[in-house]
Amino acid sequence: MKRIITCVAMAYAMGLYAASTDNDTIVINKPQSVSIITGDSIQTIEVRGRENDEGYHYQNSIQLVDDNYVSKTTINHDRWTLGVKMNSNNDDQSKNEIVMKFAFGMVNAINCDKEVDFSTISSFELMWTIAQYNHYFDPQEHHRLSVGFALDWRNYRMTGNTRFDKDGSGRIVTTGYPDDASPKFSRFKVLSIAIPLEYRYKITSRFGFGFGPVFNWNVYGSMKTKYKLDGGTHKYTDKTIHQRVLTIDWLLRVYNPVINFYVKYSPMNVLKSDWGPQFQSVSFGIEI
Numbered sequence: 001m002k003r004i005i006t007c008v009a010m011a012y013a014m015g016l017y018a019a020s021t022d023n024d025t026i027v028i029n030k031p032q033s034v035s036i037i038t039g040d041s042i043q044t045i046e047v048r049g050r051e052n053d054e055g056y057h058y059q060n061s062i063q064l065v066d067d068n069y070v071s072k073t074t075i076n077h078d079r080w081t082l083g084v085k086m087n088s089n090n091d092d093q094s095k096n097e098i099v100m101k102f103a104f105g106m107v108n109a110i111n112c113d114k115e116v117d118f119s120t121i122s123s124f125e126l127m128w129t130i131a132q133y134n135h136y137f138d139p140q141e142h143h144r145l146s147v148g149f150a151l152d153w154r155n156y157r158m159t160g161n162t163r164f165d166k167d168g169s170g171r172i173v174t175t176g177y178p179d180d181a182s183p184k185f186s187r188f189k190v191l192s193i194a195i196p197l198e199y200r201y202k203i204t205s206r207f208g209f210g211f212g213p214v215f216n217w218n219v220y221g222s223m224k225t226k227y228k229l230d231g232g233t234h235k236y237t238d239k240t241i242h243q244r245v246l247t248i249d250w251l252l253r254v255y256n257p258v259i260n261f262y263v264k265y266s267p268m269n270v271l272k273s274d275w276g277p278q279f280q281s282v283s284f285g286i287e288i
Contacts, residue, residue: 030049030050031049031050032049032050034047037139043062044060061139095135095139095141096133098131099129100129100131101129101148101288102127102287103129103262105284105286106120107125107154107156108123108284110280111279112277112278113277113279115174116277117160118279119157122159123154123155123157125152125154127150127152127194127287128150130149132146132150132196133146133147142201142202143201143202146197146212148197149193150193150195150196151192151193152192152194154189155188155189156279156281157185158186159185162174162175163186165236171275171276172275178227180230181229182229184228185226186224186225186226187223188222190221191219191220192217192219194214194215195214196214197214207255209252210251210255211250211251211252211253213248213249214251216249218243218244223237223239241271242272242274243270243272244269244270244272248267248268249267253287260286260287261286262286263282263284265282266280266282
């Protein structure tokens with residue numbers, strides 16, 4: 001069990017706190033509080049406040065690993081985070097932050113109607129997480145809950161000899177290209193405002209995984225076909241495809257020090273059942 005030793009009285013009596021990191025010495029005059037947190041494999045020294053600077057925050061962690069140690073030092077890390085701090089046993093054990101992320105991946109349609117033949121290589125997804133709020137429940141950051149606000153753009157593309165069109169009732173159907181035409185592509189595009197929720201667990205100091213739902217408000221959809229015929233380029237665009245307005249995806253992330261990977265499964269059909277071919281999708285890619 002962790003032992004928490006709070007040295008506030010000692011710090012005020014001395015009016016000075018010095019912490020050594022390798023060959024450097026940091027001197028902190030008149031700290032507001034000094035805490036030493038000792039666990040089974042990690043010791044953390046934390047100083048809050050100093051002379052003429054109530055917002056100052058110094059933290060140094062030493063982790064014992066096979067008779068060696070790993071030292072991690074942060075100064076004023078909290079000043080770049082937003083949110084309300086949560087306290088446990090009158091000692092600050094949590095951390096909050098807001099981050100931005102970008103993801104790029106490929107999309108594979110599944111459970112399709114037989115006439116639909118999407119190309120995974122040409123179908124892709126771009127996701128911009130404008131803001132993601134992370135709450136860590138422990139100093140070692142093993143457990144984290146997150147909620148975000150994102151824009152997600154998915155492009156479902158066919159590149160063979162079949163294209164999307166509309167019949168007389170306005171329903172989307174698949175059909176062939178005109179004779180002697182050279183197909184380029186025929187695709188759906190869906191733009192969503194997304195709210196991702198996630199629980200992340202850090203397995204080691206370098207690897208972890210996260211899982212949770214993504215709630216999508218599909219605000220825009222379009223259909224486009226492009227081909228060449230008789231020396232000219234022909235384009236057909238329609239901005240009414242009757243996509244489902246609200247959908248839920250399931251997102252799995254794998255975290256590592258270099259780059260993160262994700263897989264997202266969309267169990268709900270992209271288009272409304274009365275307005276076009278039915279298909280679901282799986283996307284996978286990288287995140288930075």
